[in-house]
Amino acid sequence: MKNVKRILALTVSAALAVSCFAGCGNGAKKNSDTIVIGCSGPLTGDAAQYGVAVKNAIELAVKDVNDAGGINGTKLSYVFEDDEADSGDKAVNAYNALKDNGMQVMVGTVTTASCLAVIEKTKQDNIFQLTPSASAQDVIKNDNCFQVCFTDPNQGKGSADYIAENKLATKIAVIYDSSDAYSSGIFNTFKSEAEAKGLDIVAEQSFTKDSKTDFSAQISAAKNAGADLVFLPIYYQQASLILTQCKSANYNPTFFGCDGLDGLLSIKNFDTSLCEGVMLLTPFAAEAQDQATQDFVKKYKDAYNGETPNQFAADAYDGVMVLAELMKKEGITADMSASDICDKLKKAISDKDFSYDGLTGTGMKWGEDGAVSKDPKAVIIKNGAYSALTADDIAASTAQ
């Protein structure tokens, strides 16, 4: 009798344990009525605002597509998982969770580090991947992955070309984050292109993730080297500190940055008058006057408590819209497998005749390598708002 009790206890506990594991995920459960878009990004942690912006924009875009009749009548739906911008297991966990939720196409991931961790997985599973904002070159090395944003090397090259062509400066200092893939990626190509174009980099100053509050050493090095332009391939939080500290060090060069500087004007408790004259290459500025941007900003603000969308949101919105366009063309339906969809979309997006006019550029085209070609817009901050950079502005800044 005792023995029976004992065996019973063991079997029951074993069964419980098994059902617990098996119950937590029952393979790919799929809602067969809709085409499921999956995305992973940071909803918690340091980079959370990027993930939240992308999530909001995807929600908005999916709603817009569905309101306009969906994909030939089939509705879109989306799932979003938190990857904490992790570069290892958490990114893969988020990806696997998306797969369990029946993802057929991926608009993700938001950050470069996570994207590098999942590209081999999407390749293995043959899932079409269109990342709104993971910008490293390595992200698109597989043929199933495409970018909405510029590749880092293109940004570095574009910046160097722009500075050289418009003769903005001859002596350049660079302050970059050597622990960040985005920042050092831009810096590496900027440096080689600048050398090719005959620009003189007089100071190369770096900082790391752990020392991003005091830049006085980097600033005085740039100042002592007599640089008349400081190139900042970094994110706006650090840039705002650099601007403030340059001001107190009485150093007034021209500042030039990439899309990471987008957001400078919306920092709380920051004297935005310091940003006057800062130039940046960015695909999207919320203050731009064209109709499409205005409509998007208004919709976004109405839906999310008056928050201004940033470049990540615009990229994600474009990403979903591009997908919707391609799906309509290819006649994608909800019951197709992810792999079949991938094969079709891969061909369709790199088709020579396909181009898309979106928020982040007109006439966007993709090559088979996965990189997007669109014109970078150079903007300057004038009177507390972004405006297109004109010849007069350049003359004014070089005259200083």
Place this chain on the structure above:
Amino acid sequence: MKKEGASAKTKFFKPQTRKSFITYAMVIVAFVVMQILSSGGYISSMLTGLLVPLCVYSILAVSLNLTVGILGELSLGQAGFMCVGAYTSAIFSIVTSETIENVWIRFPLAILIGGIIAAVFGILIGIPVLRLKGDYLAIVTLAFGEIIKNVFAALYLGYDSKGVHVSLKSLSNLNLEPDGKLILNGPQGISGTPNDSTFIIGAVMLLITLIIAYNFVYSRTGRAVMAIRDNVIAAESVGLNITKYKLVTFALTAFLAGCAGALYSHNFYTLQASKFDYNLSILILVFVVLGGIGSIRGSVIAAIVLVLLPEMLRSINSYRMLIYSIVLIVMMIITSNEKTKTFISANTAKFKALFKREKVKEAE
């Protein structure tokens, strides 16, 4: 019939042997169950993806428990050792992926190299650091972990026909020839590590780690280490070489952490140094503390529960981190509160009695 024979035999085992064998059995059973479930396709792809990380974190927790629980010193440099193991083994695998094609030779070699180099770092760090005590040791190991992370994040490494190129500044300072191969790309880390880690290898490594840990604890060295933990002066007075025993434990911890790092890096295609920050060290310390300081089985269970928990809570999305932290706090209170402790031990005694009664009879 067989079972009874086995249970009769266990009487002759020492309690510690029985304890360790139960732990091994738990790991083996868990492995077999997961293997059967996954071959039948009953588990989600998320859980399948988690199997190797679960082994990695368990190994890390067990190895840190040797320093924290057995040696009684607080070390916050576990992520640093893991980072060394992960990077060196990944570099080894990438370089030799063409010359040694057999995975079953290459991967164990990579794990060993990762472990040994991490152990060398452990000894180098240990010599000056182990003369410090308590908080100071924690601070220095924390700093060590950060240094390792930042060095790897700034390191560019490549080779071409002229030999190996190393730079700590930028990619262009590397002066790599166009046909050269870039191995380490600064903050973008390593990509192209062969995905050699499998659940089988992970489970075997966890088992080996447990065998090493249990045998270490119950060995002569282990007893000496525990004597040092309990009273340094008494241990010294009976002639124990304090520095030696501390160093041995520290090096063993580093070795196992390095092996875990190798397992980790070969599970993913890319590896970035930013992963190995102090948050990871503290996470591993949380496993150890929650599982019970000094309890090896507890470390494994805590690691598995705490890695699984946030992933299982994904369905409640934005609240999952909140729930995770509440669970942590509740578990800490329950395991440290005297009243709850007596309540739990009383109930476990009852539960155990269900199994033991028969044996008592036999003994009578």
